[in-house]
Amino acid sequence: MRKNKEPICEVECFHEEIVTEAQGRMLLPEQSKRLAETFKVLGDPNRVQLINVLTNREMCVCDLAVVLDMSVSAVSHQLRLLRNLNIVKYRKDGKMVYYTLDDHHIERLFKEGLEHISHT
Amino acid sequence: MRKNKEPICEVECFHEEIVTEAQGRMLLPEQSKRLAETFKVLGDPNRVQLINVLTNREMCVCDLAVVLDMSVSAVSHQLRLLRNLNIVKYRKDGKMVYYTLDDHHIERLFKEGLEHISHT
DNA sequence: TTAATAATTGAACAGATATTCAAATGATGG
DNA sequence: CCATCATTTGAATATCTGTTCAATTATTAA
Numbered sequence: 443m444r445k446n447k448e449p450i451c452e453v454e455c456f457h458e459e460i461v462t463e464a465q466g467r468m469l470l471p472e473q474s475k476r477l478a479e480t481f482k483v484l485g486d487p488n489r490v491q492l493i494n495v496l497t498n499r500e501m502c503v504c505d506l507a508v509v510l511d512m513s514v515s516a517v518s519h520q521l522r523l524l525r526n527l528n529i530v531k532y533r534k535d536g537k538m539v540y541y542t543l544d545d546h547h548i549e550r551l552f553k554e555g556l557e558h559i560s561h562t
Numbered sequence: 563m564r565k566n567k568e569p570i571c572e573v574e575c576f577h578e579e580i581v582t583e584a585q586g587r588m589l590l591p592e593q594s595k596r597l598a599e600t601f602k603v604l605g606d607p608n609r610v611q612l613i614n615v616l617t618n619r620e621m622c623v624c625d626l627a628v629v630l631d632m633s634v635s636a637v638s639h640q641l642r643l644l645r646n647l648n649i650v651k652y653r654k655d656g657k658m659v660y661y662t663l664d665d666h667h668i669e670r671l672f673k674e675g676l677e678h679i680s681h682t
Numbered sequence: 683t684t685a686a687t688a689a690t691t692g693a694a695c696a697g698a699t700a701t702t703c704a705a706a707t708g709a710t711g712g
Numbered sequence: 713c714c715a716t717c718a719t720t721t722g723a724a725t726a727t728c729t730g731t732t733c734a735a736t737t738a739t740t741a742a
Contacts, residue, residue: 455622455624455658455717455718456622456624456625456627456628457622457625460621460625461625461628461629464615464619464621464625464629465629467614467615467619468611468614468615468629469610469611469614471607473676473679474607474608474610474611474614475607476679476682477604477607477610477675477676477679478604478605478606478607478609478610479605480675480678480679481601481602481604481605481610481675482601482602482605482606483605484597484598484601484602484605485598485599485601485602485603485604485605486598486602486729486730487591487594487595487597487598488594488730489598490589490594490597490598490601491588491589491594494587494588494589494594495584495587495588499584499587501580501584502575502576502577502688502689503688503689503690504575504576504688504689505575505576505577505580505581505584507576508576508581509581509584509585509588512731513731513732513733514688514689514690515689515690515691515731515732515733516730516731516732517689518689518690518691519690519691519730519731520730521689521690522690522691534738534739536688536739536740537686537687537688537689537738537739537740538575538688538689538739539688539689539690547677547678547681547682548678550674550678551671551674551675551678554670554671554674555597555600555601555671556593556597557667558600558667558668558670558671559593559596559597559600561667562596562667575687575688606699606700608700622718622719623718623719623720624718624719632701633701633702633703634718634719634720635701635702635703635719635720635721636700636701636702637719638719638720638721639700639701639720639721640700641720642720642721654708654709656709656710656718657708657709657710657716657717657718657719658709658718658719659718659719659720
């Protein structure tokens with residue numbers, strides 16, 4: 443947040459017209475927040491691997507822990523995060539819990555990201 | 563990292579075959595790291611607005627601060643981050659510094675993200 | 683019912699991140 | 713040269729994030 447909410451009597455450097463035009467092109471706060479949230483969830487190497495590995499496959503927590511070389515607890519915490527954002531869903535079978543991707547939009551975004559890093 | 567590097571003599575819950583198959587589909591560590599970095603930089607509402615506002619426009623730091631309602635210093639710090647990742651470039655003109663986007667891949671990713679949140 | 687096991691949870695901790703503040707830099711004009 | 717202004721920078725701080733550890737839940741089988 444800016445501190446300077448007081449009347450600006452002194453000379454300021456901004457360009458009225460450009461500022462007004464740009465303000466008109468701004469995203470709504472709700473939009474920028476959701477967009478950032480969406481990207482942020484993909485912004486961790488372990489979650490990236492998790493999402494990649496769960497694409498078109500179902501896997502139990504324990505297998506995921508072995509594959510990602512993480513503790514079961516750490517995996518479970520990350521899965522909860524993805525669950526809360528409806529990115530993965532789960533199916534229970536006895537003691538086991540099997541996870542899969544539950545968001546094909548995210549899949550597209552993920553693939554677009556992969557392409558991006560491949561030609562950089 | 564997992565602690566359990568000791569020989570696993572006790573019963574473990576993972577499924578050998580599934581694990582092996584999944585390991586084969588893993589991204590290289592370098593890939594997952596870069597992919598996560600790319601997404602992470604888009605994972606902040608202020609940076610989202612910055613990138614959006616700089617798309618096809620050039621703007622000086624002071625104008626950006628007014629538009630985004632942030633301090634000049636905060637904007638400058640964020641711009642440095644984007645600069646270091648070659649997402650924005652700048653042009654100097656006297657005391658002023660004008661920034662623009664410098665990465666069309668990011669632009670595509672950004673638009674894909676926008677689409678994503680619009681049908682959710 | 684008890685023991686064992688897969689997974690989840692919450693607290694605690696270390697490390698990363700975003701902002702603020704004060705000081706520094708670099709350019710312009712008097 | 714000096715004062716001013718746009719921007720950058722570094723240190724300090726508060727908050728957020730991801731992991732670990734220990735405890736808990738839920739399910740199965742003895």
